[in-house]
Amino acid sequence: xxxxxxxxxxxxxxxxxxxxxxxxxxxxxxxxxxxxxxxxxxxxxxxxxxxxxxxxxxxxxxxxxxxxxxxxxxxxxxxxxxxxxxxxxxxxxxxxxxxxxxxxxxxxxxxxxxxxxxxxxxxxxxxxxxxxxxxxxxxxxxxxxxxxxxxxxxxxxxxxxxxxxxxxxxxxxxxxxxxxxxxxxxxxxxxxxxxxxxxxxxxxxxxxxxxxxxxxxxxxxxxxxxxxxxxxxxxxxxxxxxxxxxxxxxxxxxxxxxxxxxxxxxxxxxxxxxxxxxxxxxxxxxxxxxxxxxxxxxxxxxxxxxxxxxxxxxxxxxxxxxxxxxxxxxxxxxxxxxxxxxxxxxxxxxxxxxxxxxxxxxxxxxxxxxxxxxxxxxxxxxxxxxxxxxxxxxxxxxxxxxxxxxxxxxxxxxxxxxxxxxxxxxxxxxxxxxxxxxxxxxxxxxxxxxxxxxxxxxxxxxxxxxxxxxxxxxxxxxxxxxxxxxxxxxxxxxxxxxxxxxxxxxxxxxxxxxxxxxxxxxxxxxxxxxxxxxxxxxxxxxxxxxxxxxxxxxxxxxxxxxxxxxxxxxxxxxxxxxxxxxx
Amino acid sequence: xxxxxxxxxxxxxxxxxxxxxxxxxxxxxxxxxxxxxxxxxxxxxxxxxxxxxxxxxxxxxxxxxxxxxxxxxxxxxxxxxxxxxxxxxxxxxxxxxxxxxxxxxxxxxxxxxxxxxxxxxxxxxxxxxxxxxxxxxxxxxxxxxxxxxxxxxxxxxxxxxxxxxxxxxxxxxxxxxxxxxxxxxxxxxx
Numbered sequence: 001x002x003x004x005x006x007x008x009x010x011x012x013x014x015x016x017x018x019x020x021x022x023x024x025x026x027x028x029x030x031x032x033x034x035x036x037x038x039x040x041x042x043x044x045x046x047x048x049x050x051x052x053x054x055x056x057x058x059x060x061x062x063x064x065x066x067x068x069x070x071x072x073x074x075x076x077x078x079x080x081x082x083x084x085x086x087x088x089x090x091x092x093x094x095x096x097x098x099x100x101x102x103x104x105x106x107x108x109x110x111x112x113x114x115x116x117x118x119x120x121x122x123x124x125x126x127x128x129x130x131x132x133x134x135x136x137x138x139x140x141x142x143x144x145x146x147x148x149x150x151x152x153x154x155x156x157x158x159x160x161x162x163x164x165x166x167x168x169x170x171x172x173x174x175x176x177x178x179x180x181x182x183x184x185x186x187x188x189x190x191x192x193x194x195x196x197x198x199x200x201x202x203x204x205x206x207x208x209x210x211x212x213x214x215x216x217x218x219x220x221x222x223x224x225x226x227x228x229x230x231x232x233x234x235x236x237x238x239x240x241x242x243x244x245x246x247x248x249x250x251x252x253x254x255x256x257x258x259x260x261x262x263x264x265x266x267x268x269x270x271x272x273x274x275x276x277x278x279x280x281x282x283x284x285x286x287x288x289x290x291x292x293x294x295x296x297x298x299x300x301x302x303x304x305x306x307x308x309x310x311x312x313x314x315x316x317x318x319x320x321x322x323x324x325x326x327x328x329x330x331x332x333x334x335x336x337x338x339x340x341x342x343x344x345x346x347x348x349x350x351x352x353x354x355x356x357x358x359x360x361x362x363x364x365x366x367x368x369x370x371x372x373x374x375x376x377x378x379x380x381x382x383x384x385x386x387x388x389x390x391x392x393x394x395x396x397x398x399x400x401x402x403x404x405x406x407x408x409x410x411x412x413x414x415x416x417x418x419x420x421x422x423x424x425x426x427x428x429x430x431x432x433x434x435x436x437x438x439x440x441x442x443x444x445x446x447x448x449x450x451x452x453x454x455x456x457x458x459x460x461x462x463x464x465x466x467x468x469x470x471x472x473x474x475x476x477x478x479x480x481x482x483x484x485x486x487x488x489x490x491x492x493x494x495x496x497x498x499x500x501x502x503x504x505x506x507x508x509x510x511x512x513x514x515x516x517x518x519x520x521x522x523x524x525x526x527x528x529x530x531x532x533x534x535x536x537x538x539x540x541x542x543x544x545x546x547x548x549x550x551x552x553x554x555x556x557x558x559x560x561x562x563x564x565x566x567x568x569x570x571x572x573x574x575x576x577x578x579x580x581x582x583x
Numbered sequence: 584x585x586x587x588x589x590x591x592x593x594x595x596x597x598x599x600x601x602x603x604x605x606x607x608x609x610x611x612x613x614x615x616x617x618x619x620x621x622x623x624x625x626x627x628x629x630x631x632x633x634x635x636x637x638x639x640x641x642x643x644x645x646x647x648x649x650x651x652x653x654x655x656x657x658x659x660x661x662x663x664x665x666x667x668x669x670x671x672x673x674x675x676x677x678x679x680x681x682x683x684x685x686x687x688x689x690x691x692x693x694x695x696x697x698x699x700x701x702x703x704x705x706x707x708x709x710x711x712x713x714x715x716x717x718x719x720x721x722x723x724x725x726x727x728x729x730x731x732x733x734x735x736x737x738x739x740x741x742x743x744x745x746x747x748x749x750x751x752x753x754x755x756x757x758x759x760x761x762x763x764x765x766x767x768x769x770x771x772x773x
Contacts, residue, residue: 004609133646162621166620167620168646238645241644311645311648312648316649324672327651327708331704336595337631338630339687375691542690542691543691545687547687549690550690561725
């Protein structure tokens with residue numbers, strides 16, 4: 001049967017067909033839909049949203065040791081979080097097949113950097129495969145798991161946004177049940193002590209040699225010769241599609257699907273046949289550097305940029321100096337930056353903070369990063385998940401030792417609190433940080449499209465679960481005061497912030513109000529409306545940064561199709577010119 | 584670039600672009616084309632710029648196109664048409680919904696919604712202007728304006744050999760099928 005599938009759907013299907021029994025992940029664009037599709041196979045595959053990527057990797061590692069095929073999935077920066085277990089598991093080797101999926105984001109469509117995670121394969125000395133479309137995303141999974149078991153190695157399955165979020169036609173197969181491998185206690189293999197690791201490192205070096213031999217004859221690496229061509233192209237991943245689009249039959253291709261260790265013999269044989277050899281790869285010169293180190297003459301990043309994602313045009317311009325004809329218009333457009341939704345509970349908190357002087361707000365990754373956008377502009381830092389607390393701690397200590405009286409508020413969302421906020425919260429209370437940790441609890445993992453987390457009381461597989469309340473956690477770790485407040489009640493929000501600023505004891509804030517997009521919430525029955533006669537055109541209501549509130553023809557308006565009646569703008573208006581309608 | 588056709592759909596989060604590209608790709612696949620589709624939803628659940636690219640032909644390699652490559656640009660919002668116009672081939676067609684959604688710098692009063700956009704488009708490109716919002720309201724559901732635009736797109740691309748009504752029936756929630764088929768036909772008439 002043929003079906004149009006995204007790369008992420010195809011990866012999930014591939015795991016199902018290849019007999020995977022355990023899958024774990026933490027949501028992150030562009031990887032999220034992998035587990036969201038795995039759950040369709042929950043009769044066959046146990047799957048979970050883990051609290052963070054490190055936990056996800058460890059769950060999958062444990063399952064592999066116990067004898068069932070397992071996968072974990074995460075975005076590129078998630079692999080940084082999961083790097084610790086994966087580097088050691090690369091030394092230990094597997095029992096049943098283990099695959100870690102890294103979804104990289106060239107061009108940073110939805111990320112804070114565009115790191116090239118292929119280097120992780122080389123760094124951790126594990127095998128790597130890279131599909132170039134949806135069909136391969138499905139098919140390569142079975143081979144990746146086979147490689148893992150055959151060579152006793154974790155396998156990095158590397159995809160990018162354009163693989164994950166592009167759809168193509170996929171021929172489906174059936175599930176092959178894979179017998180559970182016997183678990184036998186093996187201290188020498190699975191207990192990573194220095195003595196065992198010393199031996200393991202030697203084994204790993206031999207394994208790399210064996211993997212390179214395999215690479216030279218792997219079905220994932222293919223040569224496509226076209227007659228009378230003088231150009232040879234070594235390429236992998238979606239860059240292969242771009243090269244084909246640009247050169248068609250006018251070049252020959254070595255299309256690599258198994259990209260670490262590189263099949264150096266195969267590459268040498270291929271390039272020997274051509275006058276010109278191009279290496280077409282996205283981001284860093286991962287293959288090119290290794291080829292040049294092996295003495296192969298080739299052209300890569302001298303011409304092809306290592307910034308941002310490629311597309312056929314970029315490749316054509318770089319290698320053929322060919323540009324498409326473009327007609328431009330002499331018309332102005334205004335930027336359309338992403339914004340907090342109408343009714344977003346974060347708005348009340350960030351509006352409150354935007355009015356404070358001598359206050360620093362350290363944030364991190366989630367919808368609440370948008371609190372830093374104009375007109376709110378109420379964020380000082382965003383580094384990585386959890387840094388909202390711990391980088392805030394560092395700033396607070398720096399202000400303390402340098403005699404500054406700036407106040408620090410650190411913010412994380414509920415999902416981020418469970419991901420890596422708790423450790424920072426412990427640091428603040430234990431090491432006496434003069435700052436206020438704030439959990440913006442909107443009852444869901446928002447930015448990635450509403451996944452369950454330990455605060456929601458449901459698992460990925462739809463079971464009821466214990467609902468962990470950040471308030472209880474903060475109290476348990478030693479915060480004397482944990483103030484719960486509705487962030488859209490601006491008076492209460494402001495009083496809480498003031499009280500926290502002046503508190504001599506450990507003080508934490510948990511704002512509680514659900515994300516307005518959560519399915520199944522009771523419908524919003526009220527809306528806000530501007531009373532034209534009362535509007536003094538002071539534009540205060542525009543300062544809350546709500547997409548539903550705008551200024552037109554000399555007065556403020558509220559778009560009735562967008563407003564959900566959160567009343568934040570109403571509370572800001574000093575002239576009672578905004579009224580509530582409906583009940 | 585052989586016989587491959589490139590469609591670029593642009594608009595604002597929440598306008599139903601992803602659904603249109605889903606129906607479009609399902610129909611093209613059924614008609615026997617090789618199809619690739621790529622989407623970028625930006626960071627925000629709502630309010631950000633959204634684009635999807637659909638490519639179809641005998642054999643499609645790249646899921647995305649570069650500038651100057653789209654045969655047709657369908658814009659669900661006026662300003663977005665101009666933002667993405669450089670992706671259109673000089674001889675390409677732009678189908679633009681005469682509908683304004685102010686972005687945050689405009690809503691907050693920092694900037695004004697630019698004037699004369701439709702005229703600028705018309706002066707340089709083959710332009711089809713339609714009021715999908717009004718058409719959808721006449722049918723009785725403003726949310727069907729995306730399907731009105733699908734109708735206009737099918738007409739512009741002359742993809743009449745495909746039974747789009749059947750595809751809509753297979754893709755859309757049964758309760759909303761009738762009104763969406765009305766919207767589709769309305770889009771073909773405009």
